[in-house]
Amino acid sequence: MPRGRSTKVTLVDVAREASCSVSLASIVMRDAAGASDETRRRVKAVAGRLGYRPDKQARSLRSTRSGLIGVTFGVHQPFHAELVEGLYAAAETGGHEIVLSAVVGSIDDRRAAETLLRDRCEALVMIGPTLGTARLRALAAEVPVVAVARPLSCPGVDVVRIDDRGGIALAVDHLVELGHRAIVHVDGGSAPSSPERRAGYLEAMEAQGLSDTALVIPGGLEQAHGVRAATEILGLTELPTAITAFNDRMASGLIQGLRLAGVEVPGRVSVVGFDNARDSDSGLVPLTTIDQNPALMARLAWERAIGRAADRYLPNEQVLVPRLITRGSSGPAPH
C-alpha cells in the first residue's frame, strides 16, 4: 500500500537539521537580510536535501500581505487566453503571484471574483467581465479591480482596454480606401465591447458620408454566429461589398458561410476581423484584422494591479491604440 506520502517538511525540521533557530531559517528562505553567508549556505542545503517547500498559506496568514493577484477569465475565450498568457509573463518579474478563477457556464464573474476574495487576493484583474457597473463598483470597494478588455466608465475601477471605436474606424477606413461603400458590421451580441464597436462603426461610416448604407447585423462570439450572419447577409436585397466583424472567430464563420454560397472573399466581398487571433492567418483566406496587442494590455493590467494593491495609484483608464493587420481577406471593391 503506497501510503505514507512524504510527510510534510516544515521550517522547524529545516532549522533543527541546520541547527539554527526557525526565525533564522525563515530569513534565509525569504532571502531577507540578517543572516551570515555560512548560515545561508547551510540552511539552503538542508532545505534542498529535505525537499522543503514553504507553505504559502501559513506565510500569507502571518504576513497580512498575501502577494496574490486574482485573475478572472472565460475558459472558452481564445482572446482571454492570450491575456492570461501575458499576465503570466508579467508575473515573472516576481513579488506577486497569479490566482486563476475561471468563468464557465455555471459560474459568472461575480462568483469567480468571490472565490478570489476568499483567497485574500490583494487585487483583481478581471478579463472581459460581464458584470453590471453597480456590482463592479461594489467589488471595487472591497479590493482594487482592474477591468481588462471591457470598455467601462466606472469610478473606482481601473480600466485597460483597446480603443474599440478607433479599431473599427481603422477597419472601415481601410475598406473605404479600397473603394468600398456598402459596408456592414456584424456585432458581438451581448459581449463586452460590442456596443462600442457597433458605435465606432456607425461613427466611421458617418464620417465617410456613408450613413445611409450603414447596417448592423446581430452576431455573437462564435463561428456559428458568423455562419448565421452570412446567411442573413446573403438574403439582403443588395449584397454589401465588405463586412467588419466583431471578432476573428466570427469573421471565419462569415467567410466560410459566404464561400459556401459561392461568394468569393475578397473578390466579391471583403471581410475584416478583430483580435488578430492565433488561427486568423491560416483560414480559408488569411484574415485582415485589428490587433489589440494583448501582451502589452496584460503587462499594463498587471502593473496597475500590483500598483493599486500597494496603494500607489488612484484608479484610472488606459486606452491602447489598435493596429490594422492587412492580410488577404480584404481587397479592392468589385466593379
Added chain:
Amino acid sequence: MPRGRSTKVTLVDVAREASCSVSLASIVMRDAAGASDETRRRVKAVAGRLGYRPDKQARSLRSTRSGLIGVTFGVHQPFHAELVEGLYAAAETGGHEIVLSAVVGSIDDRRAAETLLRDRCEALVMIGPTLGTARLRALAAEVPVVAVARPLSCPGVDVVRIDDRGGIALAVDHLVELGHRAIVHVDGGSAPSSPERRAGYLEAMEAQGLSDTALVIPGGLEQAHGVRAATEILGLTELPTAITAFNDRMASGLIQGLRLAGVEVPGRVSVVGFDNARDSDSGLVPLTTIDQNPALMARLAWERAIGRAADRYLPNEQVLVPRLITRGSSGPAPH
C-alpha cells in the same frame, strides 16, 4: 482618497458581536453539528451584516486537509476548456474546491504542478500533461495525480482517457463503410494521444485489409497545421478520398485548404475530425467527428481525485468509449 478598504472582519469580530465564543461561531460558519438553531441564526445574521468572509488559508492551515484539488490545463486548448468546465460542474457537489494552474508558453506542466503543491492541494488533475512518465511518477509520489486525456501507462498515476485507438477505428470503419479505401491520417505531432491515434489508424487500416494504402501525414493541433497538411495531401500523386484528422481544429484547416484548391468536401474527399469541439458543427461544412464526452471524463477524473485524496482507492485507469458523430463532412466515396 479611497483608502480604508473595509478592514478585515475575523471570526473573533463575529463572535463578539453575536456574543458567543469563537468556536461556536466557527461551528456555525462550517455548518457543523453542535449549535442551537437560535445561535445559528444569530451568528449567520451578524456574519452577513459584518461582511465576514472565512479565511481559506487560515482554515486549511489549521485543518491539515485543505479541501483543494489542483487542476493543470493548457489555456490555449479548447478541449481542455471543456474539461475544466466539466470539473467545475463536478466540484459543485461540494466538499472540495478547484485551484487552477495554467500551462502557457513560459510555464510547463511541471512548474504548473509545483505551484499547486505549494497550495497544499490534496490531489492533482492534470489535463493532457506533456510530462515524461519519470517526472509524472515523481510527482505522484508526493500527491495523488489523475492524468486526463493522456494515454499513459504509469504506475501510481490515475488515468482517465478516451479509447484513442478505438476512436480512430470508428472513423476509419465509418469511412470504409462509405466505400472509401484510400484513407490518410493527419497526426497531432507531439501532442498527447497522437501516437495512439496514429497507431489506431494503422491497426484499423490493417484490419480492413488496407495496409498498403495507409499513409500518415505530420500535423499538429492548430488550424494552420491542417492547412499545411492539405497542401501536402494535394501534392500526392494520388489524392486520397478520405482523411482522418487528429482533432477538429486541424480538420477545419484541412477542409478549408482543400476547398481553396477547389476540392469538394465531402464530394471529392471526406474528412473526419476528433473531439466534437464547439465550432465543429458550424464550419464550411458540419464536421463528422469523434466525441470524447468531456463532461463524463471530467466527472470521473474529479471523483478519482477526491477519492485518491481520501485514500479510498488505488490508482487505476479508466477508459471511455468514443462515439461517432456523423455530420456533413463525410460522404460516399466518389466513383
Added chain:
DNA sequence: TTGAAAGCGCTAACAC
C-alpha cells in the same frame, strides 16, 4: 548575526 516568544485566523479536542 542569532534566538525566544508572540500571534496571523482559524479548527479541533476537550471540558463543562
Added chain:
DNA sequence: GTGTTAGCGCTTTCAA
C-alpha cells in the same frame, strides 16, 4: 449546546 485551550507553519517584533 457552549466555552476553553492549544496549535497549524510561518513571520515578526524584540532582546541577546
